[in-house]
Every structure is written in structure tokens, then in C-alpha cells.
Amino acid sequence: MSTLDDFGRFSNPAMLILISLAGGEKHGYAMIEDIEAIAGTRLGPGTLYGAIQRLEERGFIQALPQEARRRPYKITASGIEALREQLDSLRQLSQLGLERLGES
Amino acid sequence: MKKRLMRHLVRLYPKHWRERYEAEFLLMLDNLTPRWWDVIDTFWAMLDAHLNVERHREARKMLKQGLRWLVTAMIALATLAGVGLLALSFLIVPPPTPDNITEISGTLAAIEPTCCADESTDMGIRLAESDRYFYINRAGLDAEMVRQDFPLGETVTLTVFETYLSGGRALLTESVPTVGITSETSSYRPTWFAGTPFTDHRVNGYSVALVILGVAAGLIILRVSILGEPRKRKLATA
Numbered sequence: 486m487s488t489l490d491d492f493g494r495f496s497n498p499a500m501l502i503l504i505s506l507a508g509g510e511k512h513g514y515a516m517i518e519d520i521e522a523i524a525g526t527r528l529g530p531g532t533l534y535g536a537i538q539r540l541e542e543r544g545f546i547q548a549l550p551q552e553a554r555r556r557p558y559k560i561t562a563s564g565i566e567a568l569r570e571q572l573d574s575l576r577q578l579s580q581l582g583l584e585r586l587g588e589s
Numbered sequence: 590m591k592k593r594l595m596r597h598l599v600r601l602y603p604k605h606w607r608e609r610y611e612a613e614f615l616l617m618l619d620n621l622t623p624r625w626w627d628v629i630d631t632f633w634a635m636l637d638a639h640l641n642v643e644r645h646r647e648a649r650k651m652l653k654q655g656l657r658w659l660v661t662a663m664i665a666l667a668t669l670a671g672v673g674l675l676a677l678s679f680l681i682v683p684p685p686t687p688d689n690i691t692e693i694s695g696t697l698a699a700i701e702p703t704c705c706a707d708e709s710t711d712m713g714i715r716l717a718e719s720d721r722y723f724y725i726n727r728a729g730l731d732a733e734m735v736r737q738d739f740p741l742g743e744t745v746t747l748t749v750f751e752t753y754l755s756g757g758r759a760l761l762t763e764s765v766p767t768v769g770i771t772s773e774t775s776s777y778r779p780t781w782f783a784g785t786p787f788t789d790h791r792v793n794g795y796s797v798a799l800v801i802l803g804v805a806a807g808l809i810i811l812r813v814s815i816l817g818e819p820r821k822r823k824l825a826t827a
């Protein structure tokens with residue numbers, strides 16, 4: 486199965502987009518604002534649409550019909566699965582790091 | 590200005606990308622207050638969009654693999670050429686030894702003109718018994734220039750000019766002996782090196798080498814950022 490690791494430099498932006506969409510459907514600009522609010526990082530427009538393109542091609546997100554010229558996106562079942570796998574992997578990494586720091 | 594630039598950049602995206610995303614990208618741009626970084630980001634993503642076409646995936650993979658090899662080979666060649674040239678500049682055109690510098694300093698003092706110490710003047714040295722003539726930029730008076738084929742102990746004519754740009758009028762001509770030139774000049778450089786752009790100015794060798802190494806660095810950035818293989822995350826167990 487395809488994972489976010491296959492996205493190269495778009496891997497982290499793609500994960501942030503999936504996390505953003507896990508909170509509900511959003512269009513591009515709303516994603517930028519949401520990601521800035523939750524992660525403190527502002528995705529560049531080129532990076533955002535590079536990641537959106539890859540996520541859509543892999544079937545991790547789905548474009549919805551336009552609303553007032555804007556096109557919202559929603560996360561799909563396989564997107565949820567890929568995000569869960571990515572977050573599990575990060576949790577293990579975090580756990581391992583904390584253990585080595587003697588903080589767990 | 591930035592928005593207009595980004596709108597122009599969007600036109601450079603591949604056709605299939607524009608058909609699918611251009612309208613919503615431009616709409617998002619209307620709401621955005623772009624930074625210069627966003628312009629660079631859009632440019633970079635545009636290049637990426639051309640290289641990462643999802644359809645024809647196999648062909649794209651092969652093309653990308655070929656590009657990886659090509660760029661890697663170019664990096665290796667450029668690095669080799671740059672380092673080689675740098676080494677050549679160091680080794681084949683070696684800097685004068687401290688002893689030589691002392692000797693040459695003495696030599697230059699001996700042929701120092703009696704007037705016109707202003708650095709805006711240039712100097713030319715003419716051998717008394719032949720027509721050979723050496724032009725010396727006074728500001729960049731360089732021991733290596735004086736080393737060229739001067740017969741030891743011969744009398745030379747020193748001419749001081751106004752700067753070349755102001756017409757080169759001779760201000761002073763005097764005869765001075767090449768007193769103090771005691772080093773052997775013929776072995777200073779191998780003859781095959783004569784005629785190359787690096788004969789007179791070692792710095793030329795450095796400059797070209799640095800440009801080549803700069804190209805290699807640029808290719809490395811291209812190789813890593815656009816043509817890099819996706820990394821698989823593997824976690825070690827505690």
C-alpha cells in the first residue's frame with residue numbers, strides 16, 4: 486500500500502493536510518490557515534497544491550463539488566488509514582526518543 | 590507585484606495541472622497575502638510539477654532514474670574537475686616561497702621609480718637590449734610579472750605612465766639595473782602551462798574552480814530536492 490513516505494519532500498505537508506482534513510472538509514486557503522493554527526507553520530501555495538495533487542492521485546483525499554467557486558476537499562478512508570499509519574510511526578519514534586532521554 | 594508574479598508562474602505549470610488546479614489556486618491567491626518565499630515556493634513547485642507527472646508513472650520513474658544518474662554523473666565530474674583545477678592552481682602554479690618573496694621585494698624596491706608614487710600610475714619595463722616589454726599594473730604590482738624571462742643582472746628601462754585609461758602618457762623614463770633578481774625563473778612554471786588562461790594569474794584558476802564547484806553544489810541541491818528518492822522510515826525498537 487502507498488504511504489506518505491512515498492511523497493518525498495511533500496511527505497510532511499501531506500501529513501499536515503490530512504490532519505487538517507481529519508477535522509472536517511476544507512478548501513485550499515482554509516487548509517493553510519488551519520495548518521498555521523495547529524502546527525505553527527505556513528505552507529507555501531506551491532507546496533500545498535503539490536501535496537494536494539499527490540494526495541488526490543493516491544486517493545487519500547477527494548475533491549468535492551465547488552461551493553462558491555471554491556473546491557473543498559475531504560479525507561477518504563484510505564487517507565485516514567495512511568494518516569493513522571504515519572502518526573503511529575511518529576508515536577513510536579517519539580516514544581523511542583523520550584525513552585532514550587530517560588523521560589518515559 | 591508578488592501576486593502578479595505568482596499568476597505568471599501558474600501559467601508555466603503543466604497543462605494537466607492547470608486544467609485541474611489553476612482556478613482554485615488563483616482563487617486562493619486572491620485571499621492570500623503572499624511573501625517572497627511564496628513566490629519561490631510556487632516556482633519550485635512548478636518545476637516539481639513538470640518532473641512529477643503521476644500519469645505515465647512508469648515512464649516517469651524511468652526518466653527520473655535516468656535523470657538521477659545523469660545528474661549524479663555531472664556532480665561527480667564537476668566535483669572532480671573543480672577539485673582537480675583547484676589542486677592544479679595550488680600545485681602547478683605554486684605560490685612563491687617565503688625566500689622568493691623576500692628576493693622579489695628587494696627587486697621591486699630596486700626598480701621603484703623616483704617619482705610618481707601614486708598608485709594610479711602604471712609601470713612598464715623595457716629591456717634595454719631588446720624590444721621585449723612588460724606591462725605592470727602598479728596597483729597590482731606582482732612578483733610573478735617581474736619573474737618573466739628577465740635576464741639576471743641586465744639593465745632595464747623603467748617607464749612610468751599615467752594610468753592606461755587616461756591615455757598612458759609617459760611621466761618618467763629611467764634606467765635601472767635588475768639588481769637583486771637572484772632566483773631562477775625558468776623553472777618557475779612548466780612550459781606546457783604557458784598559454785593557458787592561468788599563466789599570469791593564479792586567481793583565474795581558483796575562480797574557474799570555484800565556479801565549477803558552485804555548479805556541482807547547485808546540481809547536488811537539484812539532485813536532493815527534486816530528484817531525491819523517497820525515504821522509507823524504519824524504526825528501531827528500543
